[in-house]
Amino acid sequence: MTAASSAGGASPSSTRGGPEAERFDALVVGAGVSGLAAARLLAGAGRRVAVLEARDRAGGRVHTERAGERVTDLGASWIHGVENSTLFETVSRLGMPTVEFTVGSYQAGGRPIAYYGPGGERLSDEEVGGFVADVAAVDARLAEVIAGAEPGSSYAEVAGAAVADVASEHGWDSDRAERVTEFLHHRSEEQYGADATLLDAHGLDDDAIEGDEVVFPEGYGRLVDRLAAGLDVRLEHEVTSVRWTVDGVVVSALRRARGSETEVELAAAHAIVTVPIGVLRAGSIEFDPPLPEPVAGAVGRLEMNAFEKVFLRFPERFWPEGVYAIRRQGPEAEWWHSWYDLTALHGEPALLAFAAGACAEQIRDWPEARVVASVMDGLRGIYGHGIPDPVDVRITHWQDDPYARGAYAYMMLGSRPEDHDLIATPVAGVLHLAGEATWTEDPATVTAALLSGHRAAERILGCEVPYSALLGGVGEVGGVGEVGGADEVGRSGGAAGV
Numbered sequence: 318m319t320a321a322s323s324a325g326g327a328s329p330s331s332t333r334g335g336p337e338a339e340r341f342d343a344l345v346v347g348a349g350v351s352g353l354a355a356a357r358l359l360a361g362a363g364r365r366v367a368v369l370e371a372r373d374r375a376g377g378r379v380h381t382e383r384a385g386e387r388v389t390d391l392g393a394s395w396i397h398g399v400e401n402s403t404l405f406e407t408v409s410r411l412g413m414p415t416v417e418f419t420v421g422s423y424q425a426g427g428r429p430i431a432y433y434g435p436g437g438e439r440l441s442d443e444e445v446g447g448f449v450a451d452v453a454a455v456d457a458r459l460a461e462v463i464a465g466a467e468p469g470s471s472y473a474e475v476a477g478a479a480v481a482d483v484a485s486e487h488g489w490d491s492d493r494a495e496r497v498t499e500f501l502h503h504r505s506e507e508q509y510g511a512d513a514t515l516l517d518a519h520g521l522d523d524d525a526i527e528g529d530e531v532v533f534p535e536g537y538g539r540l541v542d543r544l545a546a547g548l549d550v551r552l553e554h555e556v557t558s559v560r561w562t563v564d565g566v567v568v569s570a571l572r573r574a575r576g577s578e579t580e581v582e583l584a585a586a587h588a589i590v591t592v593p594i595g596v597l598r599a600g601s602i603e604f605d606p607p608l609p610e611p612v613a614g615a616v617g618r619l620e621m622n623a624f625e626k627v628f629l630r631f632p633e634r635f636w637p638e639g640v641y642a643i644r645r646q647g648p649e650a651e652w653w654h655s656w657y658d659l660t661a662l663h664g665e666p667a668l669l670a671f672a673a674g675a676c677a678e679q680i681r682d683w684p685e686a687r688v689v690a691s692v693m694d695g696l697r698g699i700y701g702h703g704i705p706d707p708v709d710v711r712i713t714h715w716q717d718d719p720y721a722r723g724a725y726a727y728m729m730l731g732s733r734p735e736d737h738d739l740i741a742t743p744v745a746g747v748l749h750l751a752g753e754a755t756w757t758e759d760p761a762t763v764t765a766a767l768l769s770g771h772r773a774a775e776r777i778l779g780c781e782v783p784y785s786a787l788l789g790g791v792g793e794v795g796g797v798g799e800v801g802g803a804d805e806v807g808r809s810g811g812a813a814g815v
Contacts, residue, residue, distance in 0.1 A: 338582040341365045343777060344568050346556045346602070347591035349377025350763050351752045353544035354770030355589050358782050360548060360791040362774075367583065368548055369570055371555035371720045375545045378593070378721055378753075379763065381538030382711070388536045388663065389628055391713050392724075393763045395421035400528030403784050404764045410788055413539050415531035416662055420641045422526050423507045423655075425452040425500065428641040435647025437699050451497050455483050459501075466518045469731040473513035476501040496646050503654055506673035509727040509761065510622025515674075517728040523759055534662045537763070547791040554581070555720075558603040559588060563745045589773045591752045591766075595621035595722025612750065615739035618732035619754055621723025623677035623716055627670045627692055628659075630709040634666040635700055643668070645699060652676040653695030668696075681716055688712055725761040726754035741769060749773040 343359050345352040348370035359366045374380070380392040395418070399405040408415070419428050426449035432440040440448070459479040466475050477498065484494040505513035509520055533539065553573040557580075560567045566588040572579045592602065597616050607613065636643055636658065643656040652672070659667040670692055672680055680688050689710055697704060715724040728736070734757050741755040751773040756765035775782055 338567065338584045341367050341583060341585040343587040343589065344369065344566065344583055344585040345589045345591065346568065347377060348375040348550050349591055349766060350379055350540065350544065351766040351770035352589065352591040353541065354767050354787060355751060355774040356548050357544055358771060358774035358786055359777060361786050361789060362778055366549065368550045369554040369556050369568065370550060370552050373552050375550055376538055376541040378724065379537045379541050381536030389711050390537050391626065393537050394532050396531050397422055397762055398527040399531055402764065404767050407784065407787055408540055411543050414534055416534055417529045418532045418641065419530040420657060421530045422524065423504045425449045429639055430642045430644055431637050431640040433645040433699050435649065448496060451493065452500055455479050455497050458483050463518050470518040471514050471730055472505050472516040472518055472520050473502065475518045476513060507671055510624030510673045510677065510724055511727045512674045517730050517732050519734050520728040522734050532662065544787065556602055558605060559590065560605045561745060561748045563747065566747055587747050587777045589749045589751055593621060593721050593752065594619045594726040594754045596720060599722060609744060611739045612742050612744060615736040618729055618736050619726040620729050622725060622727050623674055624724035625672040625677045625715060626713045627672060627688065628711040629668045629692065629707040631666040632705050632708050634660065635704045649698055650695065653692050677716065685710060685712055741772065743776055749776060
């Protein structure tokens with residue numbers, strides 16, 4: 318008996334769809350980087366594929382806004398490490414220009430950063446060097462503390478223990494220890510948009526960067542445009558249910574057009590669902606039968622974060638030249654402690670700040686003017702009241718986006734790094750989940766989205782597909798070879814059938 322029939326869910330006949338259902342080899346839910354990559358590889362291998370996207374644009378959480386000559390990446394911005402990066406190789410071969418900006422992983426040093434102490438005074442190079450060395454000493458100890466931590470420990474707990482050990486060993490005073498502790502808490506917020514008390518101790522295990530980090534002066538959206546070219550992408554198709562058995566899937570969606578909604582039904586041999594964890598956890602899409610273990614449990618151990626961007630463009634520069642970022646220490650900088658200098662991207666004086674964790678939650682309903690005043694208060698605490706107001710402001714609202722419900726996923730207490738890959742366990746050989754939250758090695762990144770989409774496509778095709786196939790036209794995939802079958806759930810006779 319299959320998992321589908323034993324669960325009392327969709328019958329084989331129901332997954333063939335009604336007589337009006339369009340039929341495909343594969344359906345992809347979500348036109349973000351993961352879904353587009355998977356669809357492009359499948360279409361390139363000759364499969365008939367449709368991508369269903371609830372929004373009126375492709376890209377998902379990659380969203381480049383173009384207003385006149387201003388280009389703003391409201392969603393993803395960085396490639397976090399270009400060495401041995403499939404994503405960097407892909408965008409390079411697509412001719413997408415990049416700008417080196419290696420401060421995207423909340424590094425303490427490595428690039429020029431203007432540090433200011435709790436009183437707003439600028440730290441000397443010697444003081445900055447000492448602080449960076451303190452962080453490095455704690456980071457070395459932190460890895461050992463995390464390795465020995467009890468399951469369910471928080472990042473705050475292991476960070477506190479590591480600081481206490483190093484402070485005791487080297488005779489630090491309380492202020493010196495506090496500066497490192499607050500840095501580690503801000504790292505949790507900026508890296509995963511979650512308070513350190515909510516992030517699992519292993520939540521930053523992936524926090525290693527290989528090589529420089531880069532951003533895109535023409536916008537990350539150029540990648541979306543290239544991946545979507547030639548595909549059957551159906552915008553304003555909000556998927557409401559996915560019915561599955563070992564015989565295939567039927568996807569129901571609401572199609573919006575000219576102010577009205579029509580329910581449509583599409584059938585396929587396979588489906589790849591790439592919606593964010595927030596959408597899965599909200600139950601916005603009904604799975605019939607429900608997602609089985611280990612997929613459901615792993616989904617339930619991740620959570621969407623609270624993380625927003627605040628872009629400020631100014632008539633003139635008032636901060637030091639030659640720095641990548643401005644960073645303030647101390648309790649006055651609990652919310653607004655870091656500003657990133659984006660001037661090099663387009664020549665216009667601009668700073669980017671992040672609202673993360675509790676800050677993002679609390680300002681969620683604030684009017685724009687109040688948010689700007691709060692951020693500017695932080696800057697004026699450093700540079701004085703004579704600095705100019707911004708001439709242009711953009712503030713993101715990913716928490717309020719019903720098709721995201723946050724910026725990206727983080728590991729809740731008690732979760733495990735491998736939960737990311739467990740979410741992508743194939744279900745009955747017909748249903749696959751993909752996206753940034755489904756890749757253990759580098760989650761919460763565009764890299765993870767791209768690689769997970771590629772993995773899902775290979776599993777459907779049953780063969781290896783080179784990443785270079787993403788660069789070709791639809792119907793041009795070549796150079797395929799056999800791959801081993803992935804463990805599955807819900808498939809009779811599968812390696813991990815239920």
